[in-house]
Amino acid sequence: MTEISDDRSATMLDDKTxxxxxxxxxxxxxxxxxVDLTEPESRLIVFRLGNDLFGVPLxxxxxxxxxxxxxxxxxxxxxxxxxxxxxxGHVTALDLVRFLEPGASGRERHLADATKAVVVGPExxxxxxxxxxxxxxxxxxxxxxxxxxxxxxxxxxxxxxxxGIQIIDVPALLADPRLHATRTEK
Amino acid sequence: xxxxxxxxxxxxxxxxxxxxxxxxxxxxxxLALEVSPKEELGSLFGRLARDVHTIKGAAGSLQLxxxxxxxxxxxxxxxxxxxxxxxxxxxxTDVLLAVLDEINAYLDAVLAEDAEPGSRMQGVRQRMxxxxxxxxxxxxxxxxxxxxxxxxxxxxxxxAPGVGEDKSTQQKAFLRVSPKRLENLSQxxxxxxxxxxxITQRGVDSRRIGEEMxxxxxxxxxxxxxxxxxxxxxxxEDVRAVARDLRLxxxxxxxxxxxFSDALRALQVLPASTMLEPFRRAVRDHARKVGIDVVLDxxxxxxxxDRRILEAVHGPVMHLLRNCIDHGIEPPxxxxxxxxxxxxxxxxxxxxxxxxLHLSVIDDGRGIDPELLRRIAIQRGxxxxxEAESMSDAETLDLIWRAGxxxxxxxxxxxxxxxxxxxxxxxxxxxxxxxxxxTEQGKGTTFxxxxxxxxxxxxxxLIESAGEPYLLPLSVVEVIGLIDPATLRSGQGGQLLEREQxxxxxxxxAAALSGVPAPFPAAQKRPPYCxxxxxxxxxxxxxDAIRGESEMAIRPLGSELHRFKHLxxxxxxxxxxxxxxxxxxxxxxxxxxxGRVAAHxxxxxxxxxxxxxxxxxxxxxxxxxxxxxxVLLADNGQEGLDLLLEHAVDAVIADxxxxxxxxxxxxxxxxxxxxxxxxxxxxxxxLGSDDDRREGLQxxxxxxxxxxxxxxxxxxxxIGGFLQ
Numbered sequence: 001m002t003e004i005s006d007d008r009s010a011t012m013l014d015d016k017t018x019x020x021x022x023x024x025x026x027x028x029x030x031x032x033x034x035v036d037l038t039e040p041e042s043r044l045i046v047f048r049l050g051n052d053l054f055g056v057p058l059x060x061x062x063x064x065x066x067x068x069x070x071x072x073x074x075x076x077x078x079x080x081x082x083x084x085x086x087x088x089g090h091v092t093a094l095d096l097v098r099f100l101e102p103g104a105s106g107r108e109r110h111l112a113d114a115t116k117a118v119v120v121g122p123e124x125x126x127x128x129x130x131x132x133x134x135x136x137x138x139x140x141x142x143x144x145x146x147x148x149x150x151x152x153x154x155x156x157x158x159x160x161x162x163x164g165i166q167i168i169d170v171p172a173l174l175a176d177p178r179l180h181a182t183r184t185e186k
Numbered sequence: 187x188x189x190x191x192x193x194x195x196x197x198x199x200x201x202x203x204x205x206x207x208x209x210x211x212x213x214x215x216x217l218a219l220e221v222s223p224k225e226e227l228g229s230l231f232g233r234l235a236r237d238v239h240t241i242k243g244a245a246g247s248l249q250l251x252x253x254x255x256x257x258x259x260x261x262x263x264x265x266x267x268x269x270x271x272x273x274x275x276x277x278x279t280d281v282l283l284a285v286l287d288e289i290n291a292y293l294d295a296v297l298a299e300d301a302e303p304g305s306r307m308q309g310v311r312q313r314m315x316x317x318x319x320x321x322x323x324x325x326x327x328x329x330x331x332x333x334x335x336x337x338x339x340x341x342x343x344x345x346a347p348g349v350g351e352d353k354s355t356q357q358k359a360f361l362r363v364s365p366k367r368l369e370n371l372s373q374x375x376x377x378x379x380x381x382x383x384x385i386t387q388r389g390v391d392s393r394r395i396g397e398e399m400x401x402x403x404x405x406x407x408x409x410x411x412x413x414x415x416x417x418x419x420x421x422x423e424d425v426r427a428v429a430r431d432l433r434l435x436x437x438x439x440x441x442x443x444x445x446f447s448d449a450l451r452a453l454q455v456l457p458a459s460t461m462l463e464p465f466r467r468a469v470r471d472h473a474r475k476v477g478i479d480v481v482l483d484x485x486x487x488x489x490x491x492d493r494r495i496l497e498a499v500h501g502p503v504m505h506l507l508r509n510c511i512d513h514g515i516e517p518p519x520x521x522x523x524x525x526x527x528x529x530x531x532x533x534x535x536x537x538x539x540x541x542x543l544h545l546s547v548i549d550d551g552r553g554i555d556p557e558l559l560r561r562i563a564i565q566r567g568x569x570x571x572x573e574a575e576s577m578s579d580a581e582t583l584d585l586i587w588r589a590g591x592x593x594x595x596x597x598x599x600x601x602x603x604x605x606x607x608x609x610x611x612x613x614x615x616x617x618x619x620x621x622x623x624x625t626e627q628g629k630g631t632t633f634x635x636x637x638x639x640x641x642x643x644x645x646x647x648l649i650e651s652a653g654e655p656y657l658l659p660l661s662v663v664e665v666i667g668l669i670d671p672a673t674l675r676s677g678q679g680g681q682l683l684e685r686e687q688x689x690x691x692x693x694x695x696a697a698a699l700s701g702v703p704a705p706f707p708a709a710q711k712r713p714p715y716c717x718x719x720x721x722x723x724x725x726x727x728x729x730d731a732i733r734g735e736s737e738m739a740i741r742p743l744g745s746e747l748h749r750f751k752h753l754x755x756x757x758x759x760x761x762x763x764x765x766x767x768x769x770x771x772x773x774x775x776x777x778x779x780x781g782r783v784a785a786h787x788x789x790x791x792x793x794x795x796x797x798x799x800x801x802x803x804x805x806x807x808x809x810x811x812x813x814x815x816x817v818l819l820a821d822n823g824q825e826g827l828d829l830l831l832e833h834a835v836d837a838v839i840a841d842x843x844x845x846x847x848x849x850x851x852x853x854x855x856x857x858x859x860x861x862x863x864x865x866x867x868x869x870x871x872x873l874g875s876d877d878d879r880r881e882g883l884q885x886x887x888x889x890x891x892x893x894x895x896x897x898x899x900x901x902x903x904x905i906g907g908f909l910q
Contacts, residue, residue: 071764075699075752076753077828080747083766092747177824177847
């Protein structure tokens with residue numbers, strides 16, 4: 001079950017208000033566009049990072065965590081933004097912008113602005129995806145999703161949802177060699 | 187009463203564990219039957235009969251008919267040999283050991299709810315039946331009576347005062363606990379430790395707040411009236427009282443936490459025999475496979491050690507035993523010519539000395555010839571002929587621990603690939619242990635392992651670099667101090683710190699961690715340093731600050747970070763922060779590399795060499811460095827991409843065929859990124875067809891060179907052409 005983990009729940013109030021507004025708008029848009037109230041095919045947790053919207057299937061999300069401190073890790077590729085302390089343990093934080101575009105600039109801004117982390121993956125293999133803002137939960141109906149032309153097979157993002165939401169395929173993300181590679185010790 | 191399916195499965199699980207334990211004992215007894223003198227056969231057969239009967243009886247109760255039948259046949263065969271009062275032949279032992287394997291596999295299949303768990307047992311049962319029918323003596327009622335009489339006599343001997351002990355009573359005093367549950371308890375112990383550290387820190391914070399309040403009240407007494415000041419003082423006193431209570435709570439919790447950790451450590455201690463006994467079977471099986479006649483003698487199996495230590499040394503010890511069989515012990519014919527007994531005795535000796543577990547693997551084989559090692563080392567380019575000439579025998583013997591070094595003339599599944607002894611040493615070093623070897627030509631070789639009896643205490647040294655805290659396990663820290671500039675000098679491999687015991691390389695830890703040369707902390711004339719050691723090498727790491735000791739509860743990093751060997755894990759510290767724990771075994775090579783790079787011309791261009799062949803990598807590096815380039819090394823395309831994202835690189839030399847991501851794919855990916863569109867990429871490969879060349883250039887390489895046609899000098903010239 002997905003839950004919001006935060007010791008400082010007050011900091012969530014603004015987010016919740018913001019989310020509620022967005023959800024209301026979306027609900028209105030969806031209601032006007034559809035006359036039949038069919039069940040959604042899936043639900044996405046939607047978050048913003050820079051100018052991009054990303055969505056993670058709700059069932060793949062273990063927890064959404066509010067970042068209090070990110071422990072930097074020296075001598076690792078920049079896709080690994082650091083470690084997040086979560087419930088007495090820790091999870092590796094992934095800089096999705098760096099991950100998707102290895103040459104991307106503006107890393108510092110993204111990291112400084114990242115206030116949330118969406119933790120995905122099975123137990124023991126969790127990864128925390130850094131997010132600037134949590135936009136809410138988006139219901140996805142048949143026909144809402146389209147494939148990204150030219151996306152390679154097995155790419156972590158190969159589909160777009162409504163409003164250009166880039167849908168993250170969590171198993172594909174975790175299968176990326178950069179996240180489970182081993183190399184000989186230097 | 188009938189059992190529900192979940193109850194039945196629980197009973198099966200218990201039975202499975204019981205059989206696992208019994209079969210380990212039976213395995214040792216089967217091996218002993220091959221070599222024991224006649225007067226010991228009776229007690230061995232007696233114990234085996236009881237064990238087989240235990241399994242057979244329970245199998246019948248649990249309706250495991252295939253298992254009951256197979257154990258019945260085993261019983262019959264053993265009775266025939268017991269009646270004949272003769273040891274069993276090696277071929278029969280093979281079948282009996284195979285029976286144990288199949289019994290264990292069968293029970294695993296039953297627990298996995300396999301539809302036909304007994305299907306695999308047919309083969310071994312046929313072998314068993316053939317043996318029974320081929321054995322001359324068939325048990326009869328009269329024979330059974332004879333055996334019973336003999337066992338009864340043995341039993342009465344065992345019951346004599348002071349001779350025997352009721353092991354079944356002894357065993358009932360023990361409880362089975364799965365390692366997983368012990369791990370869970372360890373986690374709780376860690377959490378307790380963390381909670382204690384946090385409470386201690388809260389106490390320190392509260393006392394500080396109380397003191398600050400007191401100071402404010404004193405300083406601002408004109409602002410507040412006497413009554414307000416008195417109230418504020420009272421609040422400050424209350425805060426300090428809370429701080430005192432917190433300190434007492436932390437002390438009490440420390441006591442509980444330490445008692446709990448001690449009790450847990452005691453639970454983790456097991457007799458070494460649990461690890462050692464299975465080696466008898468493994469040695470026998472491997473020796474028979476390679477045609478060596480050897481018996482493993484184990485001494486000191488009754489000493490006890492931490493389960494995690496025993497598990498961690500199991501692989502290395504097994505490797506050394508195999509190594510002795512594959513390389514040390516001569517085949518029977520050769521032993522005969524050397525006037526040695528046909529059967530070799532391989533010894534595994536275990537003892538505890540001053541809280542250290544010592545394990546020695548000793549063979550009586552041919553020993554290691556230093557001259558042979560020198561020749562092979564030269565052939566493989568590990569050392570130059572001049573270097574080999576100047577090496578002592580002891581230094582030459584040390585070559586066996588190098589990665590990729592093997593003296594085996596042929597490659598087997600387990601030996602001769604040059605993989606192993608370096609891994610053995612790495613595993614032992616990771617346990618803060620030590621391994622060495624001594625040898626005498628013609629007489630044998632001894633490998634000695636020394637590790638702690640219990641897992642190392644988790645105390646760390648808290649340091650700071652670039653504003654971030656890090657922990658170094660205290661067990662690897664030799665010295666801490668302040669750098670005296672007068673003790674620094676430049677050496678070939680970078681800066682050195684002179685001290686009485688000899689000079690050590692000195693490197694800013696920021697540089698070792700980031701992989702980028704960095705100056706000493708500018709703000710300090712005498713910056714702090716700590717000398718860390720991995721038992722082979724030492725390095726002085728210059729840090730921004732040393733904050734003192736801190737207890738650690740190390741949590742491993744996620745699998746995505748396992749490849750970064752300079753990181754051991756992360757631990758919370760008293761103020762609740764999560765701090766990376768550094769692994770000196772990975773950190774020291776980084777520090778030495780960066781020290782060497784820093785010593786080089788700071789303005790040098792950087793070339794990344796991506797090559798899976800160690801020798802080619804080192805060859806290119808030496809030529810490029812001689813030409814004044816900084817060199818980064820990667821052993822596959824993925825690692826190359828990682829390094830390119832971390833470092834400014836001026837040119838890339840890459841092989842084509844490599845594991846994970848090959849040179850072509852790496853080149854294609856780089857060319858898709860604007861930052862690397864102009865980066866010179868030179869593919870150097872043994873693939874020399876026109877199609878290969880075309881494919882390399884189409885991938886985006888600037889040049890495609892064939893290894894056999896290009897000398898390292900020419901390669902350096904090509905690089906120079908691009909970087910002028």
